Amino acid sequence: MSGFDDFDFLVGEWSITNEFLRGRLVGSTDWETFPATSRVEKVMPIPGGGFGGxxxxxxxxxxxxxxxxxxxxxxxxxLWSIYWSDTKSFRLFPPTVGRFVDGRGEFFGDDVEGGQNVRVRFLWTAGASPRWEQSFSTDDGQSWELNWVMKFERVAG
Incomplete structure (x- = not known):
């Protein structure tokens, strides 16, 4: 895969198992697991074929x-730019930017968590059972704290 089709593995409907670190950047080892669903579609058709996102x-x-x-x-x-928003914050978070190499995507950005500046890393594993991980770093990427994992299972039909 390369370019516009990098995220094609994710198009469709999914059942997601979330694993969420309850206390970020405080040395917590207490994880919460909760379900979610998602629907992914291609957007921004490109004249001549393909989609821009x-x-x-x-x-x-x-x-x-x-x-x-x-x-x-x-x-x-x-490069891909990944933007997130939700109904808890009602804001568009700063993007993470990166690319896929051999079915693994690595994306980086900057944000603020609990009043601290953080470097954000998203790791995507493509395929039939995709996985997404989010980690934060307070030392400019020398060390990372994993704080959210999503495991995707395709919804039949």
Whole structure:
């Protein structure tokens, strides 16, 4: 895979198992597991064929919120920008930017967590059972704290 089709593995409907670190950047080892569902579709048709991105809507009724991810591909740089928003914050978070190499995507960005500046890393594993991981670093990427994992299972039909 390369370019515009990097996230094609994710198009469709999914059941998701979330594993969420309850206390971020405080040395916590207490994880919470909760379900979600998502629907991913290609967006922004390109004249001549293909799509410029995809849109993911995630539904998390047990945590009483929904989220949305917009992923946009830049053909000039070969990089993806991933933007997140949800009904807890009602804001568009700063993007993570990166690419896929051999079915594994690595994306980086900057944000603030609990008043601290953090480096954010998303790791995507493509395939029939995709996996997404989010980690934060407070030392500019020298060390990472894994704080959210999503395991995807395709909804039949």
């Amino acid at each position: 995809n849109l993911d809507q995630m539904f998390i009724p047990v945590r009483d919120f929904t989220g949305m991810t917009l992923r946009l591909h830049n053909p000039e740089t070969g």
